[in-house]
Amino acid sequence: MTTERVTVNRTTLTGIANAIRTKSGSQELYKPSEMAAAISGIQGGGTTPVESVTISNKADLAQVWLETPYASLPLTISVLPADAPQFVNIVSSDSSVIGVRRNDDGSYVVRPYKPGTATITVSDYSGDVTDSVAITVGKHLTGIQMASSTLELVVGVSRKLDVNLTPNWATDAVLAWSSSDPESVSVDQNGNVTAHKHCEGIVVTATARGGTLTTSCTIKAYVYEDEPDWDTYRQQLKNNTLSLQVGDVIAMPWSDKSNKNKEYTFQWRIVHTGTFEVEGGATKKGMVLMAVDSLPFSTPFNHGRRLVADEETAQSGIAYYGVTGSTFTKLELLEGDPIPYDQYTNVYKTDLISDKMTGSLFSSMTGNGLNRWETSALRQFLNSDADPNNWYNRPYLSDNCSYANRYGFLSGFSPAFIAALAKVKVQTSRNTAIFNGEIDTTHDRMFLPSASQVGLSSSYAADATKEGEKWAYYEGLSNNDRRIKPLGSTSFYTAWLRSANLPYTYSECIITSSGALNSYTSYTSYYAAPACVIVESD
Numbered sequence: 059m060t061t062e063r064v065t066v067n068r069t070t071l072t073g074i075a076n077a078i079r080t081k082s083g084s085q086e087l088y089k090p091s092e093m094a095a096a097i098s099g100i101q102g103g104g105t106t107p108v109e110s111v112t113i114s115n116k117a118d119l120a121q122v123w124l125e126t127p128y129a130s131l132p133l134t135i136s137v138l139p140a141d142a143p144q145f146v147n148i149v150s151s152d153s154s155v156i157g158v159r160r161n162d163d164g165s166y167v168v169r170p171y172k173p174g175t176a177t178i179t180v181s182d183y184s185g186d187v188t189d190s191v192a193i194t195v196g197k198h199l200t201g202i203q204m205a206s207s208t209l210e211l212v213v214g215v216s217r218k219l220d221v222n223l224t225p226n227w228a229t230d231a232v233l234a235w236s237s238s239d240p241e242s243v244s245v246d247q248n249g250n251v252t253a254h255k256h257c258e259g260i261v262v263t264a265t266a267r268g269g270t271l272t273t274s275c276t277i278k279a280y281v282y283e284d285e286p287d288w289d290t291y292r293q294q295l296k297n298n299t300l301s302l303q304v305g306d307v308i309a310m311p312w313s314d315k316s317n318k319n320k321e322y323t324f325q326w327r328i329v330h331t332g333t334f335e336v337e338g339g340a341t342k343k344g345m346v347l348m349a350v351d352s353l354p355f356s357t358p359f360n361h362g363r364r365l366v367a368d369e370e371t372a373q374s375g376i377a378y379y380g381v382t383g384s385t386f387t388k389l390e391l392l393e394g395d396p397i398p399y400d401q402y403t404n405v406y407k408t409d410l411i412s413d414k415m416t417g418s419l420f421s422s423m424t425g426n427g428l429n430r431w432e433t434s435a436l437r438q439f440l441n442s443d444a445d446p447n448n449w450y451n452r453p454y455l456s457d458n459c460s461y462a463n464r465y466g467f468l469s470g471f472s473p474a475f476i477a478a479l480a481k482v483k484v485q486t487s488r489n490t491a492i493f494n495g496e497i498d499t500t501h502d503r504m505f506l507p508s509a510s511q512v513g514l515s516s517s518y519a520a521d522a523t524k525e526g527e528k529w530a531y532y533e534g535l536s537n538n539d540r541r542i543k544p545l546g547s548t549s550f551y552t553a554w555l556r557s558a559n560l561p562y563t564y565s566e567c568i569i570t571s572s573g574a575l576n577s578y579t580s581y582t583s584y585y586a587a588p589a590c591v592i593v594e595s596d
Contacts, residue, residue, distance in 0.1 A: 108142040108182040111135065116191045119178075122170050124197045130159065130167035135180055145183040152176040154374045156193050157394070170195040171374050171393075173229050199228035199266055204275045205444035206469070211243070211253040211279040215477040219249040219275055221264055222448055233264045243277045253279030285310065288478035288592065295343045296594035304328050304530045307350060310475060314354065315465040316446070322470075322545045325350035326590075330511075330529035334591055335483040337501040344480065344593035346529060348507065352553050352585035353467070354545040359554050359566045359580035360427040360434045363458040367407040371396055376455075379406045379420050386417030408456045412492040419492055419563050424456040426564035427580035431486040431506070431556040432498040434580075435459035440504035440588050442466030443476065467504065467588075479503040480593040486556050487520035491563045497524055504588045506556035509567050511589075512540060514575035519557045519567050537573030542587045552578075553585045 155174035201224035326347035372391035380402030433453035442449035508525035513532035559565035559577035
């Protein structure tokens with residue numbers, strides 16, 4: 059079969075379109091003779107083949123900054139010669155990064171949606187003549203802030219300074235670091251600071267955007283003497299000569315900076331020894347320390363909220379739910395579709411996308427909180443030494459934290475203790491209600507024990523193959539011996555575990571005041587007795 063390429067002018071294309079519209083109301087199919095009649099004259103005189111299709115403003119589109127969400131930028135297209143058919147086809151290689159719109163006047167615009175790179179390809183009616191432009195969408199960094207404005211260091215022990223970025227997805231987030239006295243406190247270009255002698259008032263500064271954005275942290279360094287010799291314990295672990303045994307308790311001072319620096323003494327019990335995978339993949343010998351008593355205040359595990367939608371059209375990566383009365387309905391909207399506010403009392407949104415996320419599950423998750431350790435507010439709090447309102451990062455639009463105005467938990471311990479804590483591999487099962495029971499892997503200095511690690515089991519809690527073997531201290535223990543009381547209290551209270559109640563979106567496992575296993579909604583305030591791991595010396 060031989061296929062002959064033909065050219066079509068604008069008048070002929072219009073005639074064909076009119077013929078199709080005339081037939082659109084009929085179920086009768088076109089007959090070959092009718093089609094031949096409709097396209098007669100295609101090769102007639104006066105038609106001109108397309109010689110070139112050109113995007114003439116490529117230089118303006120190569121780098122686009124996402125300053126105003128969904129701002130339109132002109133896409134200027136030239137088809138030559140002028141009397142050739144002016145029909146063009148436009149395709150984006152990634153419409154979630156760059157979309158294309160056709161205006162009523164026949165012109166075209168591109169709309170950046172999120173950072174990334176996408177290629178816009180333009181072709182003529184035949185698809186044989188093309189042009190393209192690769193567009194990189196970036197987001198300028200607009201603010202930087204040290205997580206902690208002050209930091210205490212032990213001489214010779216390095217710490218990494220954390221900087222909060224606004225927005226945290228900026229694409230030009232390159233920081234330059236400097237110290238006001240490098241001989242006393244040095245800093246590398248990754249933000250790792252090391253004190254070389256006793257000093258105070260040393261200012262370490264991070265700058266970005268050519269020095270237009272600046273943030274700093276004031277350093278005090280000293281030799282810490284009044285606490286356990288962690289280096290000795292780490293060396294003993296390495297040499298298999300550890301002088302401590304499972305059940306022994308180590309006392310450590312802790313200052314509640316959120317409560318006028320009220321002083322407490324944390325009792326850390328050795329509950330297990332063995333080998334642990336640390337961040338980076340190495341396996342090391344170590345010991346698990348678990349707090350005998352919980353924090354002196356209660357906290358929610360995580361707290362959801364229903365975020366009201368206010369945009370005119372649906373955004374990429376967002377699921378929308380309409381609510382009327384107590385009924386939540388998932389709206390099947392494509393990117394750019396108008397949001398039907400007039401059909402519902404309220405429309406809410408979330409960026410947690412799941413095929414299982416029905417209206418009722420959305421209502422539960424955003425009303426009660428999500429039972430996922432990896433994204434929980436409690437995990438962020440326990441692993442941070444940052445100032446108030448600087449440690450909490452909302453992982454999902456529908457997350458909230460009612461205690462973000464507290465200092466991070468680690469801020470109350472000595473620099474030597476923090477430096478001795480290893481970031482170890484922690485595995486936690488996601489729920490099966492909106493996920494598929496996948497295993498989340500985190501690397502934490504502080505973590506809550508799982509149900510299996512404290513010797514508790516249930517059909518709704520993940521077993522030891524997923525969340526860790528029972529720690530040696532809990533072998534043969536009764537429920538009474540598992541009970542937890544807050545620091546400064548003589549009564550036992552309910553405490554969080556990190557294990558999700560698997561069939562539910564929002565229910566988290568707990569140790570009750572009687573030492574038994576149960577679960578409750580993650581927005582409730584309960585206590586927390588964290589664990590940590592000290593590993594052998596390098």
